[in-house]
Amino acid sequence: MRILGAMLGGTISSYNSSGTIRLGEPSFARDLLTEKFPEHEFVFPGFATYSSENATPYIFRDALKMIVSEVNNGSFDGILITHGTDTCAFFAQLASRVLASLKIPFVITGSVKAPDADPFEASGNVEYAVRCLEEGRTGVVFRDGEGRQKLYAAHLITSPDIKGIYSEYEGGIMPETRNFTVFLMKDRLPGIMVIPAFPGTVIAQTGFDRVLICCNHSGTASTELVNMVRKWSSEGIMCFMAPIPQDTGVYESRALLRDAGAVELPGMPVEGAWCEVLLR
DSSP, rough: OOOEEEOOOOOEEEEETTTTTOOOTTTHHHHHHHHHHHHHHHEEEOOOOOOOGGHHHHHHHHHHHHHHHHHHSSSSSSEEEOOOSSTTHHHHHHHHHHHGGGOOOEEEEEOOOOTTTTTTHHHHHHHHHHHHHHHTTOHHHHHHTOOOOOEOOOOTOOOOOOOOOEOOTTEEEEEEOOOOOHHOOOOOOOOOEEEEEEETTTOOSSSSSSEEOTTTTTTTHHHHHHHHHHHHHTTOOEEEHHHHHEESSHHHHHHHHHHHHHEESSSSSSSHHHHHHHHO
């Protein structure tokens, strides 16, 4: 196989220095792939590396734009992407939509611990990711709750909890394949205000183009927010709600948000909804 290696950084490209994890060059995964899989040809273009705390929609967009360009200008049988764990679910949700049109498998992986702290986690994830590519499978590879490598569906994946365990959104739907050339070429991406489902959340008044309300069943549907959604909708600021369970009734508070103009995004976790808001 000829595999494009998009080494984007994160903990798998880091090292321990006096108890602090610092971002370094992505040499661990590169060296491992070259040593363990001599039967495959790996191509490693110079992608910009970044840590999750510095990730932005623009950084995600630029990485995906470069991946699409490399695939369109070369001949590849698969794509292997390494990424930071904290924002991997958001990147994976975006990749599941943007890279679908390439019609070749891609796998995203990384590690919760730096390779010099736990080389078996990092190497195990990378090796399993390659095995998935060999089988033509797409998704995100990390350890499950029992410590075994698992391939998660990229369009269903949700961010890990405090223990670092990923999961999949139940009852999710496959996003439709669309052309995202406009998104990849945009100079300015929409600014999204995300309203978490926390009591007493402070709501900004300006500085955003779209709103994502994290509501699940009802969540943040206060009287103030319902009025704000009605106002934003009248001003042309699109408002969205997610996650929206498909197997339960509609709570009155969610119905109030919907009637005020908020668009429901069913069948996806909030990470996927964030991507949809960014792409629409």
